[in-house]
Amino acid sequence: MHKGLKRAAGALLIAALFYGLLGYLILPGVALRIANQQLMHYSNQPASLERLQFDPVRLELSLWGLRVGEADPAPLAFERLSADLELDSLWGGALHLARVELEKPHAEVRFDRQGRLNLSQLFKLPEPTPPEEPQASSEPFALRIDALHLSGGNFRFQDLRPSEPVEVLYDNLNLELRNLSTLAEEQAELTLSANAPRGGNIEWRGQLSLVPLSSSGHLQLRDARLADIWPYVRDALPLVLEQGRLSLASDYRLSLADGLQLNLENAQASVAPLALKAADGRALVKLARLDIADTRVDLGKRQLRIGTLRSQKLETWAAREADGQLDWLKLLAPDAGSAAKAAPAQQTPGKAWQVLLADAQLRDYRVHLADRVPQPAVELMLGPLDLDLKDFDSRGTAPFNLRLDTGVGGKGRLKAEGQVQLSPTAAELQISSRDIDLRPAQAYLSPLLRLELRSGQLASDLKLVLNGTAPLAFAVTGSAQVNGLHSLDTLKERDFVRWQRLELDGLDYRHGERLSIGQVKLQQPYGRFIVNEDLTTNLNDLMITQPKPTAAQNSARSSDTQGKPLAIRIGEITIAEGSANFADFSLTPNFATAIQQLNGRIGTLDSRSAAPASVAISGKVDRYAPVSINGSLNPFNPLDSLDITSQFKQVELTTLTPYSGKFAGYRIRKGRLNLDLHYRIDKGQLKAENNVVVEQLQLGEQVDSPSAVDLPVRLAVALLKDSDGRIAIQLPVQGNLNSPDFDVMPIVWKTLRGLVARAVQAPFKFLGGLVTTGSQQDLSSVPFAPGSATLDTAATAGLDTLASALQQRPTLRLEVEGLSAPGSDGPPLAEQRLHRAYQSAYQKLLQGRGETVPDDPAQLQVPEDEKRALLEGIYRSRLKQQPPAEWAQLDEAQRAAKLAEAVLQSWSQSKLLLRQLGQERAASIKAYLVDQGGLAQERIYLLDVGLGDPGADGRVATPLHLDSE
Secondary structure (H helix, E strand, O other): OOHHHHHHHHHHHHHHHHHHHHHHHHHHHHHHHHHHHHHHHHEOOOEEEEEEEEEOOOOEEEEEEEEEOOOOOOOEEEEEEEEEEOHHHHOOOOEEEEEEEEEOOEEEEEEOOOOOEHHHHHEOOOOOOOOOOOOOOOOOOOEEEEEEEEEEEEEEEEEOOOOOOEEEEEEEEEEEEEEEEOOOOOOEEEEEEEEOOOOOEEEEEEEEEEOOEEEEEEEEEEEEEHHHOHHHHHHHOOEEEEEEEEEEEEEEEEEOEOEOEEEEEEEEEEEEEEEEEEOOOOEEEEEEEEEEEEEEEEOOOOEEEEEEEEEEEEEEEEEEOOOOOEHHHHHHOOOHHHHHHHHHHHHOOOOOOEEEEEEEEEEEEEEEEEEOOOOOOEEEEEEEEEEEEEEEEOOOOOOEEEEEEEEEOOOEEEEEEEEEEOOOOEEEEEEEEEEEEOHHHHHHHOOOEOEEEEEEEEEEEEEEEEEEEOOEEEEEEEEEEEEEEEEEEOOOOEEEEEEEEEEEEEEEEEOOOEEEEOEEEEEOOEEEEEEOOOOOEHHHHHEOOOOOOOHHHHHHHHHHOOOOOOEEEEOOEEEEEEEEEEEEOOOOOOEEEEEEEEEEEEOOEEOOOOOOEEEEEEEEEOOOEEEEEEEEEOOOOOOOEEEEEEEEEEEEHHHHHHHHHHHOOEEEEEEEEEEEEEEEEEOOEEEEEEEEEEEEEEEEEEOOOOOOOOOOHHHHHHHHOOOOOEEEEEEEEEEEOOOOOOOHHHHHHHHHHHHHHHHHOOOOOOOOOOOOOOOOOOOOEEEEOOOOOOOOHHHHHHHHHHHHHHHHOOOEEEEEEEEEOHHHHHHHHHHHHHHHHHHHHHHHHHHHOOOOOOOOHHHOOOOHHHHHHHHHHHHHHHHOOOOOHHHHHOOHHHHHHHHHHHHHHHHHOOHHHHHHHHHHHHHHHHHHHHHOOOOOHHHEEEEEEEEOOOOOOOOEEEEEEEEEO
């Protein structure tokens, strides 16, 4: 071999040996020592690298056991890091690593309570230098990595700044990057997976480009615990998380080439379950599940598109507090500090986000509402509630579809379906309700009226069209019903207004313009009107005095009422089976009457038309007396046109006794009234005709009244009667209603007073007296045995004679005055009452023993040996006291005699028993004359019963009176 070649080969061999010795032995040791020195120099805590190895042949560098920090485990550490350098790095213009492997890296990121980052405390960081002049951007360091593997990683994040520490832990962190490069337009394939012990596993697949920085792929988070990050929310909002799991998945595109650009495609999110409560323990939200799918996010356009949203079984609570604020707004309102921090950002608002929602379905929701402003508080539950939204756009420039179906309260139901637009505000909805309970409105009525709403249910089928809110413009059409309304006067604890059904058909309301109702139907309405002693009414009593409005409120109220008055049109009002009660307590005795069977119709009412409405109403006063009202009127301008005829037939005058006592000075003992009233008004000119017919009027005792006329009223009544016992009066009235000095009632009273005065001045006009039967028998009274209402033979004989006489004289009428005498009727009535008490008590005793007894106690025969025991209970029940103590010393017979004597004495003095006996005697007489005598019952009047004295024989005579028609 040539010497030169030998020397060259030897030199190469020596160089190779030196290279191998340097690479395998010397360089790793020196590099390890230098690395540990540098770590000690720049680290504030213990830091070390256990081993360093370099393979000069394969150009592979491996590091083992890096630890930075004295804690165990160390905040920064890895088990092994290796990298393979490719030779083409020498001529390729880029550092080329074939493989980079990082095994079991560990990192802990921790913020203490002062906000200091633990990683910043591990190393001695250089002092910040003043900024230099900006330089032209330079190309990044050229680097290519064929494969980068991270396996078995562990990452822990802890933040002690919130009120509760935040801690997130991921283990088994694995990352694989292929073809990573800092060269332009080069993309790496990326795969990452990480597991969290408590849920929240992450999977990431995609592409990554470093120049420009961009990435695309698919990212997924499964079953993450919201509790891990909730302290951040808790410090901003006083919400306590009880349950919460979140899952996310999405395709994405990220680019920093021209600013931050982020797009999410096919994004999905699920929350199941979720439960929130307030800091004071109040439940706020409970959600079974929320799913969002087919969602896109465009950060550049600030746009969120949600394809589908599905949610089930949410339950939430909301209330208006006593101060008028919503509890949720108070709960979520930022404090002063956070508001101050947010102020600079609010000065330069960015472009608002646009949220597009294609299809949302909320199912089986329940919303608990409370209003604590009124007292007592009002509580209402909405649910189960279903809500569908389609094509929603947060910008509000396009309409979206809405469908709502919810329960209201216990039995109510509310449905709404249609389209809504936010900007400009518009809506077109079909709304229907069924069985909506009106009683929750009681809390809002109580401060205004002393009225209790006992029942009432609302039903409706409406169409709402909203065309704007500034000014408010909307229209409502359809029909509505209020069923079973019942209101109670809480002062007197009696009915005020009620009805079985109120129907409003053909409803058409245009806000601020008109209200039109095709037909109003009232089924079984009832109302009560009372005049108090001081001439006020029950309506005044029900009104609660309100504080006087301030000047600002008056100004606002006047501005609200400016413009044209609301046009009102009602096509027809029908009343079926109505009734009413009227009472006047300013009179002595008090006056009260009732109207029943009120039926009728009122024609078209139109506030913008001069045409009057027809009226046809009929009813009965106090059950028997018919009343009718017919004609036409214009309720919006009654002085312009009115033509009403009212007729009252066969009204019992005894109900008008309070008025006759006040104005005539006498009570009315008997009589019936017929009224024909015809009132016509044309352009304020009144022409009235009042025809009054009084039948069989008889005055009672005199009443001391300062308002009574100073005329001989009894004589006037007798003289005004015609041969048939009738008083016919015509009272015409005319005048100008527009004149402030014109009043109808004084004119009527003056005319009537003049008529009575003329009658008194003509005493020769009078009626014939009573007609007798011509028999020698005294028929003016019917005698009864003491304590009895049974007609004996003598009494029936006299009634037979009287009936025959009345049959021949049909113009006569008979009056029966039931009478009883305490002295003779009292003892036998008491004996009868005690006998019935024995039978009733004995029946209860037998029933208690389980024996079969007749339904009527009168069929029982009470054994004498049972009476003493029964008498004890009768005594206590009747006298409401225990027997005197000294009676305990008496024997049984004496005690029984004392008990019976006390009970009999109590019943013998009973005014009720005496009055009932008088009524039974009068009824017996009338029944005999009608059933046996063949007289029409209309010819027989039953007078009020009274008390009298017995005859010499102890019998009690019930007087009879005759009168003509």
